[in-house]
Amino acid sequence: xxxxxxxxxxxxxxxxxxxxxxxxxxxxxxxxxxxxxxxxxxxxxxxxxxxxxxxxxxxxxxxxxxxxxxxxxxxxxxxxxxxxxxxxxxxxxxxxxxxxxxxxxxxxxxxxxxxxxxxxxxxxxxxxxxxxxxxxxxxxxxxxxxxxxxxxxxxxxxxxxxxxxxxxxxxxxxxxxxxxxxxxxxxxxxxxxxxxxxxxxxxxxxxxxxxxxxxxxxxxxxxxxxxxxxxxxxxxxxxxxxxxxxxxxxxxxxxxxxxxxxxxxxxxxxxxxxxxxx
Numbered sequence: 001x002x003x004x005x006x007x008x009x010x011x012x013x014x015x016x017x018x019x020x021x022x023x024x025x026x027x028x029x030x031x032x033x034x035x036x037x038x039x040x041x042x043x044x045x046x047x048x049x050x051x052x053x054x055x056x057x058x059x060x061x062x063x064x065x066x067x068x069x070x071x072x073x074x075x076x077x078x079x080x081x082x083x084x085x086x087x088x089x090x091x092x093x094x095x096x097x098x099x100x101x102x103x104x105x106x107x108x109x110x111x112x113x114x115x116x117x118x119x120x121x122x123x124x125x126x127x128x129x130x131x132x133x134x135x136x137x138x139x140x141x142x143x144x145x146x147x148x149x150x151x152x153x154x155x156x157x158x159x160x161x162x163x164x165x166x167x168x169x170x171x172x173x174x175x176x177x178x179x180x181x182x183x184x185x186x187x188x189x190x191x192x193x194x195x196x197x198x199x200x201x202x203x204x205x206x207x208x209x210x211x212x213x214x215x216x217x218x219x220x221x222x223x224x225x226x227x228x229x230x231x232x233x234x235x236x237x238x239x240x241x242x243x244x245x246x247x248x249x250x251x252x253x254x255x256x257x258x259x260x261x262x263x264x265x266x267x268x269x270x271x272x273x274x275x276x277x278x
Contacts, residue, residue, distance in 0.1 A: 003173045005195060005205040009241060011249040015277040017234060017242040030059030031231020034098035035080075035105070035224060036116050037131070042106025043069035045131070045220045048264050049105045050080045052224030055271040056246070058231045064094050064116065065106075091116065095123045102227035104133030105220040121145055126230050130223040134160060137183075148185040149226055149240045151219065157189055176203070186236040188226070190219060194244045198237040206241075209248035212259025221264050222247045225271065249274050 022029075033053045038046030046065050053061045054077070063073060067084035074082050085091045095101070103120045107113040109132050117133050127148040129137065134152050137143060138159040150160075157175055158165040161182065168175040168189075176189040176197045189195045192211075197203040226243035234242060250270035255262055 003177065005173065005197075005203040006201075007204045008207045009204050009245045010207045011245065011252075011274070014242065014246060014249065014274060017229070017238055018246075018275055018277050020276075027059035030057055031099045031228070031233070032060040032062065032097060033058045033224070033227045033231045034062045034064060034094055034101050035227070036064045036101060036103040036120060037105040037107040037113075037133075038063070038065035038069050039106055039108030039110065039113055040066055040068065042108065043072060045106030045217065047073050047076060048217050048220040049102055049224040049227075051077055051265075051268055052221040052271060053102065053228040053231075054079055054224075055268050056225045056228035056243075056275050058228035061228075062094055062098060064091060066112075085116065088115070088119065091119050095119060095125065098125060100126045100128070100227045100231040102128045102130075102223045104130035105223055107132040107136075109135055126236065128223050128227040128230065130219055131156075138162075144184045146185065147236065148183070149188060149230070149236050150179065150183060150185060151188040151190060151222055151226065151240075152179070153190045153219065173203070186240045188222070188240050188244050190222070190244075194248065196237065196241045196244055200237075202237055204241050206244045206248050208245060208252055210252055210255050210259055212255045212262035213248070213251040215262065215264070217264035218247075218251070218267075221267055221271075246271065246274055 035049045062081040064085040070082045101120045130151045134156045154168040157168045176195045179187040186198045194206040229239035250267040253270040254266040
């Protein structure tokens with residue numbers, strides 16, 4: 001018998017974590033997320049991550065990306081503080097100012113992406129790692145990001161575990177537990193019935209989401225959502241569980257107009273609405 005999660009989350013559970021804000025709160029109370037990624041040709045991925053962090057309520061959102069993407073990101077999302085990063089001198093001050101780092105969307109697997117991931121891992125800041133940050137991590141044996149949330153899809157999970165994707169599909173709960181044990185941090189295994197597990201034994205399954213979300217860019221949103229919730233004070237497991245549920249519920253709401261052709265950007269207004277449960 002395959003192991004089972006401790007709990008199944010439904011959209012009504014969002015109110016566990018997403019309480020009304022204090023009337024005297026200010027942007028500094030809601031955290032500063034730095035979104036790291038967007039190598040050449042992949043600026044859209046890090047833009048989606050930043051937009052999701054903003055719509056989920058982060059007080060401040062910065063972006064560290066390639067110089068070519070600065071102007072387009074600012075034109076599309078002027079609320080984000082977008083910085084060109086070509087060297088450690090550009091990057092170090094951004095790491096220092098941030099509360100939480102969202103690393104991986106569009107990062108690439110070249111030297112630029114590897115250098116940005118290494119800086120993030122050395123920073124000691126809470127991390128949300130996705131996409132190529134996970135692929136680079138898979139090629140770095142012995143690296144254990146201490147205060148992190150990993151968000152692999154089954155293919156990335158297979159690379160991290162050095163196994164086959166079919167083995168992950170066949171027993172997703174065992175796979176997510178193996179990832180938690182290997183890396184010593186919270187893991188979100190994406191897919192139909194997304195699973196979230198923590199080193200202390202807690203685990204949940206998300207009872208929301210739909211096949212329309214199977215399109216490029218949806219994971220970039222999730223990275224930003226979880227990072228924003230961490231920046232607002234949730235610890236890693238709660239941010240991951242709440243974030244995965246919020247993301248899936250937003251996908252269901254956005255799919256009211258049809259699953260085929262659903263785009264990540266369609267979730268952004270729903271993220272804002274659902275992040276403020278009545």
